[in-house]
């Protein structure tokens with residue numbers, strides 16, 4: 001990992017974006033990575049088929065926390081359909097990191113996206 | 125014990141990571157392999173390879189002898205009286221499952237008591253949780269104190285138990301359990317006992333005669349052997365009374381259209397073509413370990429862990445899990461770095477060439493009962509040195525700096 005990417009990730013780990021709850025969220029879900037104990041809960045507010053607000057809570061490593069921060073930012077303005085189509089390449093772009101040779105770190109990075117997809121798959 | 129000479133036997137230790145020396149401290153997960161074991165496996169394929177027990181041509185005879193010879197070596201290694209008591213499996217997990225399927229399903233019924241400890245690896249936990257659920261049996265846990273030792277008086281729970289299964293050495297805290305006492309108590313209660321020796325057999329003398337267990341399971345890849353070969357020791361009388369758990373070739377002496385007769389032990393439990401080259405590799409690993417001497421290995425690791433307890437314990441913001449007394453623990457040291465997730469610790473150290481493990485180490489109940497978050501683990505073996513521990517600590521201090529903690 002290069003210095004700049006690392007500093008940015010650690011900065012987000014210490015000062016996450018969109019950290020908190022949305023009390024009357026339309027969609028919410030929680031996922032855990034049982035191997036390492038990471039836990040993410042995502043809250044989404046949807047209006048006219050567009051995500052208007054996204055927040056998260058949880059505990060985990062710097063990568064999973066940074067990924068959750070940047071993903072919740074990215075989700076605002078997207079349609080649920082667009083979120084369902086996001087994949088691991090998109091997450092690496094959003095994070096600004098290539099994790100193709102770090103399969104376990106990739107799992108950490110993907111946890112927030114999987115949680116968001118699970119939330120949207122649930123009933124409103 | 126000549127560590128420099130030992131290090132020279134391990135080709136992988138010459139590898140550089142980002143131009144830095146490889147420091148392998150993940151021996152609890154799997155060990156590296158000496159050239160002697162690599163050559164034994166490779167020579168087997170170059171010179172002897174054939175299927176065993178079923179050909180009378182020269183290669184088959186040679187392969188059969190080599191496979192049986194490994195069984196004899198393993199039998200001697202753990203002081204079993206009879207090589208027929210040694211069953212080759214894929215790994216410790218399969219060994220424990222064999223006991224669960226072949227012994228457990230036949231002998232455990234509603235209301236029976238199974239006793240395990242809170243420090244079990246998932247491979248000696250999940251099979252018993254599943255069996256207890258299926259049979260309506262009760263599952264009781266030997267509880268841990270804050271150092272991760274089994275609490276005083278907990279062995280009372282073995283009263284009236286039908287089956288007791290405990291780990292010899294914890295893969296998280298490194299705690300060495302008094303398995304002699306546990307198995308003696310089990311035996312006085314008429315309970316059958318199993319010891320998971322996955323983290324002890326590679327590192328210290330394991331003598332099933334003095335332990336007095338009915339079953340003992342361990343795994344080859346943590347003791348210098350290839351992956352895919354494991355061992356189940358079982359007392360002959362019990363193995364004889366059990367039915368097989370996999371069916372097919374080699375495990376029957378007579379096969380008819382509507383009936384069959386089981387082969388004798390150990391063959392009854394080794395259906396299909398086994399991992400012959402893996403067994404050959406395990407035999408060679410046992411030779412290698414015995415040549416160094418298990419007492420010497422234990423002494424070396426005890427010295428390393430005492431050193432690590434002292435040096436690591438002196439770093440601000442690092443707390444060590446488990447007992448301080450190195451005579452109660454193996455060469456495993458698990459710790460928390462305050463304010464840094466273990467994944468980030470392992471990932472930054474990896475860039476420095478240091479291999480460590482982070483997470484729950486397949487022992488989630490232990491973390492829960494000791495009130496722990498995921499942790500970072502360094503685990504030592506014959507080729508590790510005090511200088512490597514110094515380098516580890518130097519880099520842990522760097523990690524703290526990067527995270528500003």
Ligand SMILES: Cc1ncc(COP(=O)(O)O)c(C=O)c1O
Nearest residue numbers: 215216217245247295322323343
């Ligand atoms: C204490 C203990 N038991 C069992 C196992 C399982 O070994 P394997 O995965 O080779 O079956 C391990 C290793 O991960 C272990 O540390």
